[in-house]
Amino acid sequence: QATPPEEKVKTLDKAGVLHRTKIVDKGKRLRKKHWSASWTVLEGGILTFFKDSKNSAAGGLRQPSKLSIPEFTVDLKGASLTWAPKDKSSKKNVLELRSRDGSEYLIQHDSEAIISTWHSAIIQGIQEMSAD
Numbered sequence: 667q668a669t670p671p672e673e674k675v676k677t678l679d680k681a682g683v684l685h686r687t688k689i690v691d692k693g694k695r696l697r698k699k700h701w702s703a704s705w706t707v708l709e710g711g712i713l714t715f716f717k718d719s720k721n722s723a724a725g726g727l728r729q730p731s732k733l734s735i736p737e738f739t740v741d742l743k744g745a746s747l748t749w750a751p752k753d754k755s756s757k758k759n760v761l762e763l764r765s766r767d768g769s770e771y772l773i774q775h776d777s778e779a780i781i782s783t784w785h786s787a788i789i790q791g792i793q794e795m796s797a798d
C-alpha cells in the first residue's frame with residue numbers, strides 16, 4: 667500500500683522594514699555599498715527586497731504601497747545565511763545571505779529581537795526550499 671505524499675510544509679511568511687545592501691552580484695563584488703531601509707517580504711521561499719522609498723522607511727510594518735517595485739528577489743533554494751563577520755560591516759545585528767547564483771546581501775536591523783526572528787524565518791525558508 668502506497669503511503670500518501672507528504673503534505674508540503676508551508677514556508678513561514680514574514681514582512682517588515684529592514685536595512686539591506688547587495689554586496690556581490692553573481693560572483694562579482696560590487697564597488698560600493700548602498701544601505702537602504704526597505705520593505706522586505708518572505709513568502710513561498712522567496713525573499714523580496716522592495717525598492718527604497720520614503721514610505722517604506724517611515725511606514726513601519728504596514729505595506730507601503732501597491733506600487734512598490736521589487737528591487738531584488740532571492741530564491742532561498744540553495745541559499746545560505748550566517749551572521750556577518752565584523753569585517754563586512756561596522757553595524758550591529760548584520761546577517762549575510764548568499765544565494766545559489768553567487769550573490770550576497772547584508773541584512774540589518776538595530777533590534778536584536780527583530781533580526782533574530784528574520785534569521786529564524788529565513789533559515790526555515792532555506793531548509794524547506796532545499797529539502798528533497
Ligand code: I3S
Nearest residue numbers: 687697698699700701753754755756757772
Ligand atoms: O564597506 P564600507 O565601504 O565601509 O561601507 C560603508 C559605506 O557604504 C558607507 O558609505 P559612504 O562610503 O558613502 O560613506 C556607508 O555609510 C557605511 O554605512 C558603510 O559601512 P557599514 O560598516 O555601515 O556597513
